[in-house]
Amino acid sequence: MNKLLEVKKLSIKYNSEGNILNNINFDIGHKEIVGIVGESGSGKTTLVRTMINLLSPGAKVVSGEIMFQGKNIIEYNKEQWRNFRGNEVAMIFQNPSSYLNPILKIGKQFVESIRNHRDISKVEAIKKAKDTLEKMHLVDVDRVMNSYPFQLSGGMKQRVAIAMAIAMEPKLILADEPTSALDVITQTQIANELMDLRDKFHTSIILVTHNIGCAAYMADRIMVMKNGKVVEYDSKSKVIMNPEMEYTRELLAAIPELKGF
Ligand SMILES: Nc1ncnc2c1ncn2[C@@H]1O[C@H](COP(=O)(O)OP(=O)(O)OP(=O)(O)O)[C@@H](O)[C@H]1O
Ligand SMILES: [Mg+2]
Structure with a gap:
């Protein structure tokens, strides 16, 4: 299989302790x-x-490389x-609440996050946000866009967090x-x-x-x-x-x- 990412001989430590990761090798x-x-x-x-x-x-990073499309991202x-x-690359966390800003409505933070990565108008970003929420099978995306995180269930919040992670494909x-x-x-x-x-x-x-x-x-x-x-x-x-x-x-x-x- 064609490799997307390859980790080579990666070792990591925290502060002065011994290595926490030891010579990790794998690819995806x-x-x-x-x-x-x-x-x-x-x-x-x-x-x-x-x-x-x-x-x-x-x-x-004590030693090692992480190769992504021919470049060592480290x-x-x-x-x-x-x-x-x-x-x-995007990350999805265990607890979507730690990722979502509690004092911003979903629509506002989603649009901001899209416009941080793409030079597009607000109207285009709103459309992209809604399309991506729909891809995650959230129903009534207008309501979701207009909600604060606390107004959504845990499963809905995780769908929103995944939508935000995949918006840039x-x-x-x-x-x-x-x-x-x-x-x-x-x-x-x-x-x-x-x-x-x-x-x-x-x-x-x-x-x-x-x-x-x-x-x-x-x-x-x-x-x-x-x-x-x-x-x-x-x-x-x-x-x-x-x-x-x-x-x-x-x-x-x-x-x-x-x-x-
Ligand atoms: N910020 C940190 N400072 C110092 N040590 C850390 C830090 N974060 C993690 N560690 C240590 O690194 C080791 C690996 O932790 P890590 O969080 O990567 O494990 P994990 O496999 O994800 O565990 P879990 O399944 O509980 O989430 C542990 O010994 C942990 O104490
Ligand atoms: Mg963990």
Whole structure:
């Protein structure tokens, strides 16, 4: 498969501690969904935040490269990151409320975010915002545009946050536990929306989840992380049916609905 992004020998540390990510190597193809699983503290969030330059101030890239379409994005300057973020890669967070501005109506913040990336008129931006909300199957988009975040349900807020992330049609979406804060039915709906995005727009998706069952549902390949290392990375069927590592077997055994595999 044609690679969209390749992480090579990446090591990261925070402050003066030892490496939190240790020599990470992996790639993601065009139109591919990769699920990253692993216990709490294994470094999943650190890894995806590195790819969009959203690490906290104490974090440091010790070594390694992240190649995206032939360029090492780790060497990008502020301006290059600004262009890259939103246009090429976008992130969806676990809690959409932390991403949405609570004191601005959805329409206003969506239009501002679009116009930060594209030199288009307000009228055009409003149209783009509404079209994208419709793509996320939000009904009554005029009401949504005219609402403050607190006036929407958790599932609606996450749909809005995803709409804002995909408005610029990024080639890669990083999703860090995008459905963990939602009820089971909404979780499945959002998972299906993300898979739809891949089919319609050929978006690649890196999905971080505690739940290997969710990765099994959505992903083409599954990466298992432990203590800041990739311990297994293979096709979904291989990882689930015939895992290499005892640790992966333990993760699988912890998911009741997968016990039959
Ligand atoms: N800002 C920070 N400063 C110092 N250490 C940090 C910081 N953020 C994360 N860490 C440490 O890095 C390690 C990996 O954390 P990370 O958040 O990447 O794990 P995770 O796999 O996403 O866990 P979870 O499943 O709980 O979200 C942990 O040991 C954590 O304590
Ligand atoms: Mg995390």
